[in-house]
Amino acid sequence: MSDLEKKSIDPATIKMLKKAEADGCETIFDRADAMKPCPIGAEGSCCKQCAMGPCRVPAPKKKEGAAEKAKRMGLCGATAETISARNFARMVAAGTSAHSDHARGVTEVFLAAAKGEVEGFRIQDEQKLYQLAMDFGVEIGDRSIREIAIDVGHKALAEFGRQEGELLFIKRAPLKRQEIWRSLGVIPRGIDREVVELMHRTHMGVDQDYRDLLIAAARCSLADGWGGSMISTELQDVLFGTPVPVLGQINLGVLKKDEVNVVVHGHEPLLPEILVQVVQDHEIQKAAQRVGAKGINLAGMCCSANEILMRHGIPVAGNFLQQELAIVTGAVDAMVVDVQCEMQSLAQVSRCYHTKLITTSPKAKIEGAIHIEFAEQHAHDVAKKILMEAIQNFKNRKPNVEIPSETTDTVVGFSHETINYLLGGIFRASYRPLNDNIINGRIRGIAGVVGCNNARVTHDDPNLTLIKELIKNDVIVLATGCSAITCGKAGLLTPEAAKQYAGAGLASVCETVGIPPVLHMGACVDNSRILMAATAVVKDGGLGDDISDLPAAGAALEWMSEKAIAIGQYFVASGVFTVFGVTWPTTGSEEVTKLLFEEFENTFKGKWAFEPDPMKAAKLMIEHIDKKRKALGIDKARERVLFDMAKRRELEAA
Numbered sequence: 001m002s003d004l005e006k007k008s009i010d011p012a013t014i015k016m017l018k019k020a021e022a023d024g025c026e027t028i029f030d031r032a033d034a035m036k037p038c039p040i041g042a043e044g045s046c047c048k049q050c051a052m053g054p055c056r057v058p059a060p061k062k063k064e065g066a067a068e069k070a071k072r073m074g075l076c077g078a079t080a081e082t083i084s085a086r087n088f089a090r091m092v093a094a095g096t097s098a099h100s101d102h103a104r105g106v107t108e109v110f111l112a113a114a115k116g117e118v119e120g121f122r123i124q125d126e127q128k129l130y131q132l133a134m135d136f137g138v139e140i141g142d143r144s145i146r147e148i149a150i151d152v153g154h155k156a157l158a159e160f161g162r163q164e165g166e167l168l169f170i171k172r173a174p175l176k177r178q179e180i181w182r183s184l185g186v187i188p189r190g191i192d193r194e195v196v197e198l199m200h201r202t203h204m205g206v207d208q209d210y211r212d213l214l215i216a217a218a219r220c221s222l223a224d225g226w227g228g229s230m231i232s233t234e235l236q237d238v239l240f241g242t243p244v245p246v247l248g249q250i251n252l253g254v255l256k257k258d259e260v261n262v263v264v265h266g267h268e269p270l271l272p273e274i275l276v277q278v279v280q281d282h283e284i285q286k287a288a289q290r291v292g293a294k295g296i297n298l299a300g301m302c303c304s305a306n307e308i309l310m311r312h313g314i315p316v317a318g319n320f321l322q323q324e325l326a327i328v329t330g331a332v333d334a335m336v337v338d339v340q341c342e343m344q345s346l347a348q349v350s351r352c353y354h355t356k357l358i359t360t361s362p363k364a365k366i367e368g369a370i371h372i373e374f375a376e377q378h379a380h381d382v383a384k385k386i387l388m389e390a391i392q393n394f395k396n397r398k399p400n401v402e403i404p405s406e407t408t409d410t411v412v413g414f415s416h417e418t419i420n421y422l423l424g425g426i427f428r429a430s431y432r433p434l435n436d437n438i439i440n441g442r443i444r445g446i447a448g449v450v451g452c453n454n455a456r457v458t459h460d461d462p463n464l465t466l467i468k469e470l471i472k473n474d475v476i477v478l479a480t481g482c483s484a485i486t487c488g489k490a491g492l493l494t495p496e497a498a499k500q501y502a503g504a505g506l507a508s509v510c511e512t513v514g515i516p517p518v519l520h521m522g523a524c525v526d527n528s529r530i531l532m533a534a535t536a537v538v539k540d541g542g543l544g545d546d547i548s549d550l551p552a553a554g555a556a557l558e559w560m561s562e563k564a565i566a567i568g569q570y571f572v573a574s575g576v577f578t579v580f581g582v583t584w585p586t587t588g589s590e591e592v593t594k595l596l597f598e599e600f601e602n603t604f605k606g607k608w609a610f611e612p613d614p615m616k617a618a619k620l621m622i623e624h625i626d627k628k629r630k631a632l633g634i635d636k637a638r639e640r641v642l643f644d645m646a647k648r649r650e651l652e653a654a
Ligand code: XCC
Pocket: 267, 302, 303, 320, 340, 341, 450, 451, 452, 453, 480, 481, 482, 483, 523, 524, 560, 561, 563, 564
């Protein structure tokens, strides 16, 4: 295997890495070679909560006696357990804050749109608005859409600052799950309150009991999954339309040599939605032609990409580790970023080529970038200004433009409502066929494989190897975020992929319903769709009465962001067995790790695991799925299907 092949399994990525090298442009892949992670920080053993430190309390090399262990502490006496739990909890708080601040922005625009105060935004999915109104206890009667939407907007906004009681979406969870949460005292009050409290608890000299810290972290994470993230998904759907299956294309090959290329990168779909409208403007297209381009090509990167791909079929240029490489093509005339996962090095890489890096969020500026601030009141003007910047930059392209040819067709847009319709039909929408196929063993189980890329492992490899192994074993995969983009590039997001990659049972269901074996469910905030799908399966009956009873598991083998830890934690706290790869941030404390990996199963009925090897991770997940099938008494049905598969092979061989 060449050095480049160790960096990525994606041919387009490898081509652009070669080009970057030839152009003398440094990327994250080079920096990953040059700088190794700090071993003390990696295991969660560095405490920098006060100016007496940073204190390093690394994991003991070998088993230590209690007396020696007691001596391992920071200046203030904080133990390895406290330090590790604090660091972990702070990741949860940061991740929750990111999803939730995104949600707050969406809620504010939603409210303004409901009041008719902003152009370009209007309620698109009235059906979903009614559903939300019912969940929020907003009166429907014969009130107008405007009145209902305003009330829904106010209720959603109040969830952030709520001081007492329970978040409203908590009631969506299976009843048994709610009871578990109530008995553990982890139902979030308000989203902001949980984040602030967790930051307070982890301040120097506050909560110094690792169990208590991790319970608080679980409560905060639930304010993400069943709070901020769910609010984002729901309001975005009402505002921009609930995704339905749509065709799209993924990988750097979506960039066009003869068009002005504008890449939107980040997370909030507000500006990208307006760009999708404005880019079709006759005047804008004409302006592009005047500079010698055939038109304007809008493409996405990371989760912004997932949002506009799912709703409009806008092509996706790539996932997290490809953001610099899109610029390396030399064909990106503007990269437009908002919040989260935008590497500061984009400014540096842009300077190697001609790309204009444009920041748009008042919360996220980058030194060296142009700042054109998004404001919903004049969204169209902002979008036009950005597109004109890109158009004017087209002529500045250097001669070394090279766009890799790779691009793959995909079918995306599987919201949990869509899965409902696809399975049951529009008049009797239901998860029944899915449950039946799980019970009869054609589908062995469900896996959510989500999350990022990480420059410490071969780009796209762990996620893809895991997902292929799961579907081969009849486990249907729900994907979001950068992992969903990986699946798209590898051709797993088409119905035809079922025949090629899935086991006989899963393939037969996919072929009957016409769905891919991997369902792209959206961006990272849309992991809330996975929670809703899991809840719908529970409520449909026959598979236990809680999410933890389902033959299901989750994974993020290439995670890197704090958001991923928040997501993993709310999955675990919702009863899901969740496997992470790359590195595990609490190995500095055996006790903390044991609590997360083992003891949480007794309380939350879900737990974490760490397994960087994708084949071993698949094995862990399948074993867990089989254990749950056995507990449900449906393992026998599965054996019959194994017989069918053997027969099928016999037939194929004949
Ligand atoms: Fe970021 Fe959402 Fe991770 Fe991708 S998957 S690297 S968080 S873009 Ni969310």
